[in-house]
Amino acid sequence: MTEAVEYDVVVLGGGPAGENAADRTRAAGLSTALVESELVGGECSYWACVPSKALLRPALARAEARRVPGLAGAVGGPLDAEAVFAHRDYWTGDWKDDGQVDWLDSIGADLYRGHGRLYGMRKVAVTSPEGEHHVLTARHAVVVATGTRALVPDVPGLADARPWTSREATSARRVPDRLLVVGGSVVAVEMATAWQALGSRVTILVRGSGLLPRMEPFAGELVAEALREAGAQIRTGVDVQAVVRDGETGPVTVVLEGGETLEGDELLIATGRTPATDDIGLETVGLTPGGWIDVDESCRAVGHDWLYAVGDVNHRALLTHQGKYQARIAGAAIAARAAGHAPPDTARWGAHAATADTEALPQAVFTDPEAAAVGLTLEQAERAGRRVRAVDHDLGKVSGAGLYADGYRGRARMVVDLDREVLLGVTFVGAGAAELLHAATVAVAGEVPIGRLWHAVPAFPTISEVWLRLLEAYRDGADGQGADG
Template sequence: MTSEADNTYDVVVLGAGSTGENVADIVVKGGLSAVLVESELVGGECSYWACMPSKALLRGTEALAAARAVDGAKQAVTGEQDVAATLERRNSFTSNWDDVWQVKWVEDSGIGLLRGTGRLDGERTVVVTAADGSETRLTARHAVAVCTGSTAAVPPIDGLREISPWTPREATSAKQVPGRLLVVGGGVVGCEMATAWSALGSQVTLIELGERLLPALEPKAGEAVAAALREAGVDVRLGVGVTAARREGDDVVLVTGDGEVRGDEVLVAVGRRPGTAAIGVDTVGLEPGKYLDVDDSLQVRGVPWLYGVGDVNGRRLLTHMGKYQARQAGAAIVARATGEQVSLADWSPFVATADRAATPSVVFTDPQVASVGLTTMEAAEKGLPHRVVDIPIAVAGSSLHADGYTGTAIMVVDTEREVLLGVTFVGPDVGEMLQSATIAVVGEVPIARLWHAVPAYPTISEVWLRLLENYRG
């Protein structure tokens, strides 16, 4: 029920990205009223500056590599990737940074939308400041859901902010290929954008302070990606820190531990910060600029009407996990609003538990890295009894898929319970194999039962049989 006169809704959602949209959709389907508050484009980071444009930039490179890896098909590939067409295809996935269709979906779904910058102003109250400076005060009967996501972190390196570096937003929306691109940070974004822009003609230098790329994943993943990037012509520098930055004419200059490096643009891809710095969390006793501390129903601890969903709680900064949390939070909000008891037990329909130890993710480099659950290092840090099976992906399906197919499959098994703790695949197109691993990890399927999940022949999934054979010895 919505009161237009006094701008009162059952639920007020700060942030109309994919997370906020899903919270609003779930609560409206549950019979409550909801309004989205958004200062930028409806659809948020994923639609316009992250998942969709970045993968669109990468897809042409993947398709060409796949064709060139099959004798008979590779002879048909007589040209190079059309850069202008690739950028235009990227633009189509962002609707040219126009949110008209996203707004239509919001309206058709019965969700309210208020354009402007929202901030909390005490209990269940949000003040929205429009572009013209006018203010609207919203009141939530039941809940305010903070879905303001995260922003790119720019480290305090001397001169770095002053040279206006690219963040992931500029890297995914650039209108032309930089002649020389410097990438600071060897995580997922850094590796994906180095892959994309190098393939489109940029001379890329990738600088990572740590000793390997993709440090949160299995070591073999980072090693394989580093080798592939170098083979593609990327200058990968590991164990190198950046101490200062400046502009000299048209050049960007980074001062590093092994000398100066010059480029036309520099992308800073060293992590994210929670979007809580300027949304009024201090008016409800919370600290600005910090992740929101939530329970498994995404309710902010100590503030029962407030929910922190998606990146803003720092649990798993991935679009699909934000949407998953949104579905769970929306269900919990509806249940509490209608007087239903909300259980926080692991398998409750109102809680998010998958992001503890069963988060799937794909790095869309060449090769791809697909992983779910715990890595070898994480299992050891948690003190879990475990055994690791690490084998090449060398089955009939992989040899058919691509000539000279090279890949790795890693399985981490809890040796007491005989269930999977984590799985990592490294190789061409392994992202499409990830859901089977996710089901096995989330469902805690016993190894004895996995023996009866027979992989189809000849597919790359036959590697499951080889993993199980190696585990049995």
Template sequence: MTEYDVIVIGAGPVGENVADRVVRGGLTAAIVEAELVGGECSYWACMPTKALLRDAAALRAARRLPGAAAAITGDLDPAAVFARRDRFASGWKDDGQVAWLDQVGISLVRGHGRLAGTRTVTVTADSGDVVTLTARHAVVLATGTSASVPAVPGLADAGAWTNREAVSATRAPERLAIIGGGVVGSEMATAFSALGSSVTLIARDGVLPNVEPYASEHVLAALRDAGVDVLIGGSPTSVSRDAAGTVHIALADGGVVEADEVLVATGRTPNSADLGLDRVGLTPGTWLTVDDTLRVLDASGEPLGDGWLYAAGDINRRALLTHQGKYQARAVGDVIVARATGAAVEDAPWGRHTPTADLRAVPQVVFTEPEIASVGHTVASAERAGLKVRSVEYDLGAVAGAALHADGYAGRASILIDDEGDRIVGFTAVGPDVAELLHAATIAITAEVPLDRLWHAVPAYPTVSEVWLRLLETAGL
């Protein structure tokens, strides 16, 4: 077949979910992929990253309990960690994902997809063969992002790692330098220091600068306790690798960092440079702008043509997280079916076809030591949005459930209260295993639960979730 109802370029979690919703709705779909079906998350990001981090987190948790600590007679086994990571990355083979596509009735076309005109996609296979596909209703771009490598002289020639090389590494280098203190840099510093590397984290803008300051301070302290050399404000000016293989990173302050490998973790760039955007009047290499139902907009701010082109996931820059991309994908697949079949389009805020949570309630977990869980606004982002909020904080270590969870439990949680609406618009927690607190906060913010009603959501005792009661009490309820 060369004609389908919907063509999706990109077979990561976002593209897979778009195609699945389309097929469930009774339409036909083809998905185009140049690499592995399953995308960045399955092989080079979420899954292998969490696998690299989990063993060390479990060991730390056991060592915080005296009875369990007494049973530990050895140290972390890096080879076993890497082997488990390999299993969760499926050995970097996509047979299982391809089998799923076939099972649910989604056609897979291997090769590099490019727009060739309205509802038309050309696919170039590795062999050079080209096939032209036509969509009856829509084309969806779900090609995600790649690591952004800054233009530091010598960095590319030094064989710098990105997240791909880091999470697929077969050993921990003796010395690892990481450029960038964001999520990837902080998580990889946590992982490789536990695996035995001597890690230097060059964090020009600080460690996790986009979270609440108290949360980043906990992570910074833990990294330093783990032996990570954190250089706040460090800015590389040049990088070189000598004949012996040592990487030399010159810093603006005159210092030099030496390492066996250097990892670049300075942000993401959209995979849109070679998508044929110029063939439909758009600018290659840019983030795509979309409307409330994720139709791509042209330079005038109108849906392209008759609204046949959509962009879901990282490429539209609404929320660069896999779970948010999949959320968008479900909305996109359903709205395409609705428009194709003449059904009603629910495009009001919080409607079925409008991923409103991307703008108001995005949950995220940073799997450092300790974890950071957050959803909605921080104090800084609320101020930028013009909201009048008050922050209420509470010491997690003072909660009975947390004290039972681990000896010496240290952490903190906060809520942001919109005084005009008397509701929560932001939540952040830092501490061991705080990820399990996050969904309750996401529900409270998404549902806009009034504080006087939230007061009646009684947390079980003794659990870490009791912090909700303490936060509300501190807020004056």
């Protein structure tokens, strides 16, 4: 039996982006249905941001404590893996979504559990785990928020070797003695940091020349230096040719180009993400299954006045906070258009344009040291044809950093648009650097003139005093190594 139900808005995918879209449309008084095939809260809540940070926090806290006089000797022992896992399990709700479902109920959105597919214009067909069928019709909009899944490359033997992806790496309950990590971006370095601290002997295999290739080069260099000091091995410029697993639970062997072999107890593949759009009915509305969905700045699918895509599926910025931001933009645009207020020919209308996806994109990497950046790197700015100057400062020479920890190591860079004298990008690397990021995001997104930043006085003695040192270096035309104190 098929039940047909009509709503103002139907949201396909119940991760953070989908939840925020539903929240915004309900707040505008639009009836909203949300369709989710797994857990409400999505990848971030159960297999990515939340569990990974729960695993990383004890590792980072111990690393920082070991650099504090009077405390270092008290934290010399290993981490209690079972306690760390219990901490992670608490923050994932033991992989139950009762709290998120209660929240959906509180805002008045209806939840449909099951596999949802577009079923032509303004329609979503849902098949529940029990085999029930629903056809949901949207009077105003359908929002696709199905996210991405881990990309597992087509390497001989890899699929049969049952590798870890980010899901297994964040939910595992046993510490492997030897962990091989393939990849050099965020998932790879964060999980290498966490599992090395939990007792694994980690080897990172990177096809390119270094870690964190999308950030300023010094970010990857400082993170690599710390990982090596912690005991991890990092191999760059290597390519995996084949993988073999010995039986069901035996060790896994990786064959590198040239024939060299490496053995581990588990293998984590962290080589990217692919859109989870292969079986959601894109072909019924003229789009390509398995592809990214192109959108305008209100996150409306190009060529469709009723279809929106928020979060990873639109490929604008594969970050949870940006997906939530896009969902708020899309929800506001849907509500305005439903009320007949939004201009029909443009998405650039105040709060209905997701400009931060290109102008001021922030990201924090929770390694030891942390790496945090917003906006453009120097290379990206130069490639875009901007007339720019990079100003650097050694974070360890800021008084607040020296008080924060002995031997504090880090670096800061701001990329200045010389024609307008505003910041195009800022990068911080160091312990606690992620907490510096929002100030930089405000400066970049707000296009705050350098002249006004002089009047945003950092408290002494904090690590934020690096802002003063960067501004001094810019004024003096120096390299950022100004006097501190």
